Amino acid sequence: MADPLPPPRLLPSGDSAVTVEFSRTIDETANRRVLALDHALAAAGITGITETVPTYRSLLVHYDPGVIDHAALSSQLLALSAGSLAPETDIRRWRVPVCYGGENGIDLEDVAKALNLTPDEVVARHVAGTYRVAMIGFTPGWSYLSGLDPRLQMSRRQNPRLATPAGIIAIGGIQTGIQCLAGPCGWHLLGRTAMRTFQLHRTPTFLLEPGDEVSFIAVDEKTFAEQERAAEAGELIAERIAA
């Protein structure tokens, strides 16, 4: 039996939400506790909780104070956060194809130079990793992955790009990320995937869940182009794999 974990801090986010903060920094245990509480709340089906938003270190719980009292909710949140972490079961695992380098990964060469590696070594290390979806946020489907090889960690770009294409695979700080929609990005672009974490009129609309495990597989430009067409037609592209 592990030592009991410290209770989270409950921070008010206005009159209809509370932030359950497990840590002030990025840490794997805090993120697992966030996801564990998220699952526990879903299982408990507490009336009055309208929506939850897991992030690296905290769980934002939206609620209707007309249905559940702030104090009653707080005590339930603390009770469900107590105790040690149970071993995780039923983790979903995905293999995501990535076309690295070239026009799809315009920062690969510079990243390799900065890290004193060859581009192939950067790709090999990125592909070798097993990652967890720590959170999804900012824009639809933008998935923040923990588990980046420490050798690949580097600060974000001094000047964020104002426009990057859809489906980029990037690194920034101690994270790697999958940005679904085209938009601004301050991270280093290693490649692109045809997988769409968010796609209207597809079931499921959102592919990845916080807590999912992700690994990458390198594909060439021809395969990427084929996968892009298949994704357009509604295929998932990412492959669900056994443990």
Next chain:
Amino acid sequence: MTTLVVSQIGPASSVQDGGRFGAQRYGLTPSGAMDKLSLAAANSLVGNELMAAAIEIGPFGATFMAKDGPVRVALAGAPRPADIAKRQIEMNTSVTLNEGEKLTLGFARGGSFSYLAIEGGISGEPMFDSLSVNARAGLGSPYPRPLQSGDVFKVAPASQAPELRLELPKASGAIRVVMGPQDDEFSDEMKALFLGSDWAVSATSDRMGYRLEGPVIRHLHGHNIVSDGTVEGSIQVPGNGSPIVLMSDRGTSGGYPKIATVITADYGRLAQTPAGTPFRFKAVSMAEAQAELRRYKDLLRSLPHRVTELTSSDFNVDALFTANVAGHAVSATDVTTWPGVTPD
């Protein structure tokens, strides 16, 4: 088929309803009307559900035309001049546009967003139970983008119902906030500066965020925190020390410390604060914020019961406004002075 044609419209106008909920955990922001009380007021006047989709009209003017049949609409929110063939139309009233008639709206005065509700609502394809436009995500119906001149809404032909009007309490005073979630990232001195200073919404603000102009708020431990979840009305303080209020199209997570959160009951009033107009924040307890929320929801629910028939000797908006400014008609913060609202 009867349609309402957008003959001319300025930027920052879009279809909005009560918002899109349930997918914030995937990064999908709720969007929805910036001023939900005004949305509900407009809808009440044409017999729609309170949070039905309506046309949110930004600060600039717009012209709408009924085609192939009469169309009944209602206008609420930021006051602005409105006329049909030179006949003046009051705010917070319903009006029927006969076929071929044009409703012309001028610039907003003393607010930012007006709401034009259409009797029978707006038909479209909901996504997560909402027609609200979220341009970045390509969501919204019938148009997944801000409105443009020439857009067309399929609508129900106008009913024979009498035209209605609605009197709304005029709220004023400080924008109330609950401190936190990261107010401990700021010194007592900085929190006092935040609560004791005049602020103004910057002209560069939009539906994602309102940048505030005022004193520089410094952090205790730097401006980078690990991203966490945001709500409508989160006030985050980036590295330059100028707070940003996160609005309806905000990102679902953010990495700057959030000093305070605007209470739900005052969010629409902040959204309607024109650029450059000074205002202040006032901290209230959680209990007070939630009591205000109950009153706000009671007010919303009361709207359909507060509409009355529009008569030819109608009320004078300016006189009502003056009475409120004088302070003895209704109080923004004391709901017991609001007709028809029963506090808990």
